[in-house]
Amino acid sequence: MAVALEAGRRKRAAVVVLGDIGRSPRMQYHSLSLANQAGMEVDIVANGGSDPHLLLRENPSIHIHEMKSVQLTGILKISGALTLLLKAAIQFIILIWYLCFKIPRPDVFIVQNPPSVPTLAAVKLASWLRGAKFIVDWHNFGYTLLGLSHGRSHIIVKIYFWFEKHFGRMADGAFCVTKAMKHELDQKWGINATVLYDQSPEFFHPASLTEKHELFSRLGNSICSAMGNDDCISVEKEVEDRKNTTVFTSWVDGEIFLKPNRPALVVSSTSWTPDEDFSILLEAALMYDRRVAATLGEDDSMDEGKLWIDIKNGKQFVYPRLLFIITGKGPDRMKYEEQIKRLKLRRVAFRTMWLASEDYPLLLGSADLGVSLHTSSSGLDLPMKVVDMFGCGLPVCAASFSCIDELVKINNNGLLFSTSSELADELMMLFKGFPEECDDLKSLKVGALNTGSSSKWSTEWERYALPLVNQVIG
The missing domain is CATH 3.40.50.2000 (Glycogen Phosphorylase B;)
Structure with a gap:
């Protein structure tokens, strides 16, 4: 196991999910690998809802900080656009509070995308304020998900696309889930991402x-x-x-x-x-x-x-x-x-x-x-x-x-x-x-x-993700 030490201090990573961590298996696996394979202390900042895997809950190096979900059902009846803006503003403030004040200073933030708004901007600001690095794990494109309900030509979707691309390019490193996505990020977004295929961890196996x-x-x-x-x-x-x-x-x-x-x-x-x-x-x-x-x-x-x-x-x-x-x-x-x-x-x-x-x-x-x-x-x-x-x-x-x-x-x-x-x-x-x-x-x-x-997750992570994390942290 690669042990990350700096001046007598274990290096630290913050894994950020603006969503239910129990329904974000890839980010759970990142957290386990950062703790067990990179030897880091890990702070997970995410919404609650579903319990993450027992291996996370029992790992002494992993600390879960649960944010409350933002619900604005009353305003939604008045204006959908106003609801989206107000919700994003509140989420931004909550994220900054947790990332800058509630958790110890990390060496690197690893953030799930999507959602992109306001996550990428909040993590970028937090990384600048705390002198940390910033890695985006691209699971999909947020603007395409928004386009399912609004249409790709909608002004909100176009603004979301600009936001996602602008702040995504500010990251110090990137993972993505397919070769096709890597090509898209490279050719159209100017982002050089490392392909880290999803792999199941060891507790997925044929049942006896x-x-x-x-x-x-x-x-x-x-x-x-x-x-x-x-x-x-x-x-x-x-x-x-x-x-x-x-x-x-x-x-x-x-x-x-x-x-x-x-x-x-x-x-x-x-x-x-x-x-x-x-x-x-x-x-x-x-x-x-x-x-x-x-x-x-x-x-x-x-x-x-x-x-x-x-x-x-x-x-x-x-x-x-x-x-x-x-x-x-x-x-x-x-x-x-x-x-x-x-x-x-x-x-x-x-x-x-x-x-x-x-x-x-x-x-x-x-x-x-x-x-x-x-x-x-x-x-x-x-x-x-x-x-x-x-x-x-x-x-x-x-x-x-x-x-x-x-x-x-x-x-x-x-x-x-x-x-x-x-x-x-x-x-x-x-x-x-x-x-x-x-x-x-x-x-x-x-x-x-x-x-x-x-291949299992731990093997792929050590081969492709750990070198990028070490390179970004320096």
């Missing part, structure tokens, strides 16, 4: 049978509770011995087995925002359900309750039930939950959850397939959720966009789709013969395992 059984036992009530009317999974709630039997596993004579008639588990993590069209997944699930019924020659008058009991009691079909577990928080969650409740599905069920940071990797490591709906407002960033899925050996069906091929390799570790019909086709192909005779799914799983094991 014991870990799966314990996780499904803990989540049993949530899994067996239908979001609306009864469905093909909620029938399992009649199982009384939750300790020994879950929807997916059985514990018999001290040994844990995966049930042969278990549903296939499909996981998607979403921020429930406009750059992830969740309706594509709902439509694909409905198509899968209808196509399976047609393939098996079932008509609409079939007694679904009897079918579900038969499946629960061990009857198997060439196509399995699908359980979609959707994790995440965001503004459109309630809207889509209402749509899910209205769906009439025979072999598909949905559950929405927010998991503890320690349980999320276990869920990915226990699933059969991941789905990413992320399409990127800029077309230049990559979905970290897919990186985490690969770290757990989980193959992925991902929405196609310009640079996704830097991450998802078709027919190796995943598949791409552009429409709900294409996604439904992929679900039919991958899950035919599940769980034993689904060779296409098994092949993708091998590729995902190889991708996830080829």
